[in-house]
Amino acid sequence: MTPKSLRLAFRASTSGGTLVLFALALPVLMGIGGVAVDYGTWVKQRSQLQAAADAAAMAAARELAVNAFEPLRMQAVAESWAKKAFPADGAEIGLATTVSSLDDGRSVQVRLTSERQQTLSGMLAIVPGTIEASSVATLRGQRKVCVIALDPASSATIHLKSNAWLTAKGCDVHSNAVSSSGIASDSGIQVTAARVCSGGGFSGQGTFYGSRIGDCRGIDDPLADRLAPSPSAGCTATKASVVDKGTAGGRHLLQPGTYCGGLFIGGNSYVSLAPGEYVIKDGPFVVDSNADVRGDGVGFYLTGTGSTFQFLSNARVDFNAPRSGAMAGLLFFEDRAAPLLRNHEIKTNYASNMTGTVYLSRGRFVVDATNDVAQQSAFTVIVTRQMLLTANPKLTINTNYGATTVPVPKGLGQTDGDVHLIR
Template sequence: MDALTHAVADRRGNVAILFSLSLLPLMAVAGAGFDFMAMSTLRSQLQAAADAGALRAARELRLARMGNFDVTPFAKTAAQAVLARSVQPLSAITVSASLIDSNRAVQVNVSGVYEPKVLRVVYKQTVPLAAQSVARTNGFPICALGLDQKNKGAIFLQENARVTAQFCSVQSNSKHPQGLVGANNSVLAAGMICTAGGKFGNKINFTPDPITDCPVVPDPLAARAPPPVGGCTHTNEVVSSGTLTLMPGTYCGGLKVSNGAAVTLAPGAYVIKDGPLVVEGGASFKGVGVGIYFTGSNATFKFAPESSLSLSAPTSGALAGILLFEDRNATPLQQYEILSNDAPLLLGTIYLPQGKLYVNANKSIAQSSAFTIIVAQRMELYGGSNLILNSNYDSTNVPVPGGLNPGYAYLSK
């Protein structure tokens, strides 16, 4: 009886040992399965990160032909935001981005290292993982954007007014059925015309035919900091005769130039505070490397029909690339007027995030500018004016503000 009991006990012990030994490969297989699942998940996350980085970088492409624009910081920010949500460990993460296809596309590579839990015992090394994504743009930088998303005619042309923007994009963000308006004999001609809502006008009013129901383009300059506003260096300044050079500073109560006066602005930042900038009565107003900021009550501009304008934006500093900049806290839909029949040079960006740009002249405007970009709440053109929005970015050292991208980005599969 004792021998039989011992034999049964021995068999049980042997079975337990054999079962325990058989668990080892099963556990190894299960552990390897965990590693393979983890790597599959990480590959998907790397691909999602690469896609996000490529789209973000492509949207930030400011110029279709700019070869020295570094898109890597934008790609890194977007890719790392995706990877931060990862529940699996990944080390030695790298993100790189480069412009390809004649600067019309962005290629992003994201890589990292996974440390297996079980496979490392077998292979004695980590596993490198990588993903690549390419995003393209339609190749047209934005040169006019109406920010108003609700009302009719965020971009509005009437009478014989024209906008000529051959190599860039014009967009109305208005979702109104008539968010873009071309009335009478007006003509809007651009590389691409887009409206978030509908359009009003005939084929003769638009070249090419506008694309409707486009995605809204967020204010591309929303993060741009305004220049500092110091104490008043001038108060109720009026120049009504002669030739005068004005210096940068804060012009409280505004600035008026009239009666044939010839004013040259020295390079720098000008703040027009609590009053308008008015150029009228045959006066001339010119400056190179000049940025003008409008803030406070009634801080607008009016360039009268008989005035003469020649202005180009700074190449550096707080207003680099910005020619005219409205305070974001300004009264909504204040009117800023370009009526001049002698305004060949408006080189830079006109940024009126709350305001309405009103153009009513009988001659071409900005035709001698390497580029002119307009971002305004609304833009209205009347009369026989022809607002020419060139996009010859390579021919000037005045920078295009970041965020004014070549249209829409999409993943290239």
């Protein structure tokens, strides 16, 4: 072989070795590139996981406003929100959720762990490992809830018509209705509240002062566990009627008891109600036009057929709820077996003091007046199936809880406030 042919053979041999080396190095080079590509995916995945942990912690902390920390319930809530908020680009990635309560009892910590998504880095047999995120949410402050419409299924569960005004400064007005018109209003209405919340939305016009929020979480009946009064056997009176009794200086006195067939207080009567529980059974409680009725420490339990209340035009009503007993804090308690959506009506302009809670879990609270209502009350709380303000009433919901010894029933007045992320 000539020297030239040897040189040519050597060159051929060198080129073949380079190809072999390149072939051997190619998987390594691709693996390194794959790690770089997957690293960008892991950064995005970590960001998504943190957002999911934040959402899950916020949702779990909101549950503390309903009840104390319960591990199974909190775990279910957190897992649901974490899966909803962590799509991981549609990949089937394992997601582990751990929920714990912090020492203050008002904070919840959620820890999420997920497998890393792996695309190209597997060429180097790299074990993907896991990504973790943690978030803590807490309840801060307190909110005052003074009006709750419990009906979740209907529209216009809070309905303000004509030129009705609802003034609830410093407290929340809440409708559980999930309808897009859960709270309905006419153009002339005015609502003043710290916050007006609808489980669905709002329809109509009018003026709202304060926050107006849709898609609010529903509020369970805060008095659902409250035991109803136990009426005594027999009737204190049957179809009792007080007509033209008493004077401004010497009032006719009624005693607590069971009023079968209802209680009618006729026009121009001056009546005082002695403290205690008044069971209005199988008939309405009617205060007729121009009557004047006062009672301190009185509560009305409405049970049986036709057991509603009606305060007719120009009747003067001044009530403070009981301070103790089965009706403590409650002005009206509607039987939970009552038919749905019976009207309980205030048609007078002179129902100036209604200190206490109006609890109508089955009924509709109607104010059909042309002037101020409840404006002199220390506080009023309304829990009703539905509420209708019509004509031109100005219903005032005060929250001066410290100005009276009438108690605010547990679960009303003050509730846990807003949820905040703290880390």
